[in-house]
Amino acid sequence: MSRGAIFHHFRDKEHLFLAVAEDDAATMAETVARNGLVQVMRDLLERAGNSEGDTAGWLGTQLEVAHRRRTDPAFAKRWAQRSAAIADATRERLQRQRDAGVLRDDVPVEVLTQFLELAYDGLVLHLATGRPAGELAAVLDVVEDAVRRH
Numbered sequence: 001m002s003r004g005a006i007f008h009h010f011r012d013k014e015h016l017f018l019a020v021a022e023d024d025a026a027t028m029a030e031t032v033a034r035n036g037l038v039q040v041m042r043d044l045l046e047r048a049g050n051s052e053g054d055t056a057g058w059l060g061t062q063l064e065v066a067h068r069r070r071t072d073p074a075f076a077k078r079w080a081q082r083s084a085a086i087a088d089a090t091r092e093r094l095q096r097q098r099d100a101g102v103l104r105d106d107v108p109v110e111v112l113t114q115f116l117e118l119a120y121d122g123l124v125l126h127l128a129t130g131r132p133a134g135e136l137a138a139v140l141d142v143v144e145d146a147v148r149r150h
Contacts (some may be wrong), residue, residue: 021065024058025082032089036082037116038144041123045140048133059128088114094147105148112147119143 010016031040047058068075084137091115097103103112119140 017061017064021061024061025086029082029085029089032086032125035097036093037086037090038122038140041120041140041143042137044123044127045133045136048127059124062124063128083148087117102149103147116143116147 010019013150017043028040031043044058065079068081070076091109094103094109094112094116098105103109123136125139
């Protein structure tokens with residue numbers, strides 16, 4: 001799109017950024033609800049392996065959201081709803097897996113949710129700092145195995 005076409009739809013860069021970030025958050029919540037947070041991480045690794053430019057843009061958005069959540073109270077308040085939707089989708093999926101007997105039952109679902117969110121944040125940071133994806137698929141296998149029933 002041309003610059004004029006972009007700003008026909010968005011008042012300024014701030015509104016454009018918010019639209020991109022909100023779209024990313026909605027897509028992530030849908031993927032989590034369907035396939036789980038580990039799948040979001042696997043998709044991110046696949047994007048990192050196939051197209052550095054695409055991943056760099058997505059990571060840039062994630063890092064900017066994290067920065068704004070820390071430094072802009074109005075943005076943090078607005079973004080809390082997006083974060084809650086992803087956390088809710090994660091919790092609901094984990095509860096469905098527990099009900100199906102697939103998920104470990106010795107750890108509360110809330111703790112497993114936080115564990116997966118922490119793993120996701122660590123993966124984003126790892127990739128954002130330019131470190132190679134390497135064998136991170138095997139690491140995600142360990143993360144996934146950690147929440148499964150044995």
